[in-house]
Amino acid sequence: xxxxxxxxxxxHVNILPLPLGLNCVAVAARNTGHEVKLVDLMTExxxxxxxxxxxxxxxxxxxxxxxxxxxxxxxxNPRFLLDQVKxxxxxxxxxxxxxxxxxxxxxxxxxxxxxxxxEADMGIQGEGEMSFPLLLDxxxxxxxxxxxxxxxxxxxxxxxxxxxxxxxxxxxxxDAHISSLSAPDKQxxxxxxxxxxxxPMDCSYCSTATVEGRSxxxxxxxFVIEEITSHVKTGFQRFYFVDNTFxxxxxxxxxxxxxxxESGLVISWRxxxxxxxxxxxxxxxxxxxxxxxxxLGFESGCERILHKMNxxxxxDTVRRTSEMLRDFGIKRLGFLLLGGPGETRESVExxxxxxxxxxxxxxxxxxxxxxxxxxxxxxxxxDEGLILPEDNLLLPKFxxxxxxxxxxxxxxxLWMADRLHWMS
Numbered sequence: 001x002x003x004x005x006x007x008x009x010x011x012h013v014n015i016l017p018l019p020l021g022l023n024c025v026a027v028a029a030r031n032t033g034h035e036v037k038l039v040d041l042m043t044e045x046x047x048x049x050x051x052x053x054x055x056x057x058x059x060x061x062x063x064x065x066x067x068x069x070x071x072x073x074x075x076x077n078p079r080f081l082l083d084q085v086k087x088x089x090x091x092x093x094x095x096x097x098x099x100x101x102x103x104x105x106x107x108x109x110x111x112x113x114x115x116x117x118x119e120a121d122m123g124i125q126g127e128g129e130m131s132f133p134l135l136l137d138x139x140x141x142x143x144x145x146x147x148x149x150x151x152x153x154x155x156x157x158x159x160x161x162x163x164x165x166x167x168x169x170x171x172x173x174x175d176a177h178i179s180s181l182s183a184p185d186k187q188x189x190x191x192x193x194x195x196x197x198x199x200p201m202d203c204s205y206c207s208t209a210t211v212e213g214r215s216x217x218x219x220x221x222x223f224v225i226e227e228i229t230s231h232v233k234t235g236f237q238r239f240y241f242v243d244n245t246f247x248x249x250x251x252x253x254x255x256x257x258x259x260x261x262e263s264g265l266v267i268s269w270r271x272x273x274x275x276x277x278x279x280x281x282x283x284x285x286x287x288x289x290x291x292x293x294x295x296l297g298f299e300s301g302c303e304r305i306l307h308k309m310n311x312x313x314x315x316d317t318v319r320r321t322s323e324m325l326r327d328f329g330i331k332r333l334g335f336l337l338l339g340g341p342g343e344t345r346e347s348v349e350x351x352x353x354x355x356x357x358x359x360x361x362x363x364x365x366x367x368x369x370x371x372x373x374x375x376x377x378x379x380x381x382x383d384e385g386l387i388l389p390e391d392n393l394l395l396p397k398f399x400x401x402x403x404x405x406x407x408x409x410x411x412x413x414l415w416m417a418d419r420l421h422w423m424s
Contacts, residue, residue, distance in 0.1 A: 001140050003029050004060035006051065006092075007040040008085045009068035017042070020174055020192040020242065021104060021128070022066040027172040028129040034136055038178050041088070048091050055095040062136060063092050064128075066104035067114065075368030075398040076409070076424075081106075082117060082394075089118050099139065103128045108211045109372060111152045113392040125150040126162050126211075127197075129171045164212075168197065168219040173227040176234040190240040190270065191231050195224050195256060199244045201274065204309045204376040205340070205369050205399075208244045218252055221259040232265055239269040246271035247278050257285035268292045276313030278321045287328040293361075294325055297335040301354025302347035309340065310376065315354060322358045334360040339400040339408055340369045341380050348408060352415050363422045367408050368398035 005026050007019035019040050030036045037058050044050040055063075065088060072079045092100055102123035107114050111125040122145075124131045131149050138145050145151060150162040165171060176191075196219065197212040228239060247253045260267075270293040271286075286294075298318040300306050306313070325332050336351055355363055371378050371386075373393050381387045381399055391397070400408075416422045 001061045001136055002035045002058060003037070003062045003064065003136065004054055004058055005029075005036060005038045005064045005066070006054075006088060007038070007042065007066045007068070008088045009066070009081075010042050010047070010084065011069055011072065011081060012042070017068070018189060018192055019066060019068075020194060022064075023174045023178050024172055025064070025066075025103065025128040025132050026178050027175050028133050029136060031172055032133040032136070034133075036178075047088065051088060051091045052095050055092065060096065061098055062101065062139065063096065063098055064101045064103060064132065065089065065092070065120065067102055067107040067118075068104050070106045070110065070114070070394065071370070071396040073366070073370045073396070075366075075370075075400065078396045078398075080395065082114065086118050089120055101132070101135065103132070105211050109207050110392065110394045111150075112157065113394040115152050115154050117394060119154075121154055123152045124148075125152065127165050127171070130165055164198070164215070164217065166217060168217050169223055173223065173230070176231045176236070189236065190238045191228075191236045192240050192242045193224065193228060193269075194242050195219050195221075195246075196243050196252070199248075201245065201248070201312065202310055202376075204380075205337070205372070206375065207372040210372065210374050212244070216249065221252075221256045224256065225259050225263050225265075228260075228265060228267065229263065232267065237267055239267055241269060241271040244272060245274040247273050247282060250277055250279070250282060254282055254285055257282070257289040257291075260289035261285070266290070270294065272297070273321065273325075274313075275318045275321050276311075278317075278324070280324055283321075283324045283328050283330070287330060291330055293331040293333065295333045295335070296322060296325070296360075299335060299337045300347070301336070301351035305340065305342055305347050305351070308342045309337075318354075319358065322360070326359075331361040332358070334358060334363045336363065336365045337369050338365065338367050338412070339404055340377070341399065343401050343404060345404065345407065348404070348411065352411075356415075356419070361421065363419075365412055365416070365422060365424045367405075367412060367424070368400040371397050371399055 005022055007022050026036045026038045039054050041047050069081050071081055100120040102120045108125045111123055115123045134148050145159050147160040149160045151159040196216055198216045199208045200214045267290045269290055272295045275298045338348055371381050382389050
């Protein structure tokens with residue numbers, strides 16, 4: 001079958017994102033005998049024209065659309081990004097009558113409500129590398145779709161219980177020659193790489209477990225090196241490990257760094273570190289392997305709030321991790337989430353003082369916390385009457401201590417006035 005895959009995302013924060021997940025789905029479909037074309041709207045000037053031209057030239061029999069973000073998580077001036085995706089769906093309808101299938105991380109958090117809102121035909125929650133080729137085969141043969149893992153059909157609901165691939169080595173590697181992953185001007189890109197999926201940390205507000213599950217599943221380091229090497233051959237030199245927690249498990253992170261160093265690849269990379277579970281050996285190995293920058297989401301400078309967020313580290317641990325990164329010349333981008341359950345003026349002041357004391361290279365401050373379904377934060381919001389149990393939360397809602405809202409806004413503004421490396 002001819003399969004047109006569209007990455008609908010045109011938003012980027014900090015870095016310009018590339019459609020890693022959709023690329024892997026494209027490779028999976030291609031490996032099972034289908035002809036695949038991938039369009040990344042991030043790199044297109046006119047979305048409607050690009051969609052029309054792709055459909056007219058390629059004559060797809062199936063269209064898949066990847067949904068990366070639902071909104072921008074900004075409580076002060078929230079932007080609901082699905083309206084843009086809905087325009088893409090509408091354009092596809094105008095130029096073609098073939099089935100439209102949704103997927104992607106954002107879609108996986110809201111499989112039923114997003115499917116209904118976007119008025120697509122079907123959607124796959126979770127890992128599309130396995131379910132999407134199976135769906136294509138069923139459609140091509142005209143047989144029943146029931147039992148396909150994670151498949152939702154509009155108005156008919158879930159067709160097969162969602163499952164997680166235990167052995168990630170069975171999934172295809174990304175192909176740098178598909179669409180924008182081989183864009184000519186690679187200097188502005190950080191090529192995404194994923195070495196593991198799933199997170200057991202269960203932070204109170206986080207949607208990662210809904211997207212990837214709570215069990216950590218790892219790829220063999222040799223496979224990761226193979227993928228990075230293929231991208232280096234096409235001209236990429238900067239990489240972004242998009243694993244939610246690069247250092248968990250610690251032994252695996254160290255092995256990955258050793259393999260990178262042994263490969264002799266001359267690359268620069270960044271990653272996300274969980275502030276707990278870090279030691280000097282890991283930071284040393286990361287620096288040797290080419291790590292230049294780390295996102296350090298410690299979220300609060302108050303022990304009591306960390307406990308409420310279900311964080312498994314202390315402020316002393318955060319400070320030691322930050323100092324080790326600094327000592328090895330790795331840039332540190334810190335994050336604060338302010339205004340959540342239990343927050344007070346005192347705890348906010350503690351957080352700002354603590355963050356300032358770390359002398360970070362940059363700090364991102366978020367006021368109010370986006371509420372996602374199936375999280376402890378959502379349960380708290382229901383208990384406190386901030387949202388209703390039946391609220392699907394597709395339209396963004398935020399947890400904020402109402403009495404702190406105006407004070408928080410002004411306080412953060414004052415702190416940022418003479419700290420140019422802080423942002424909100």
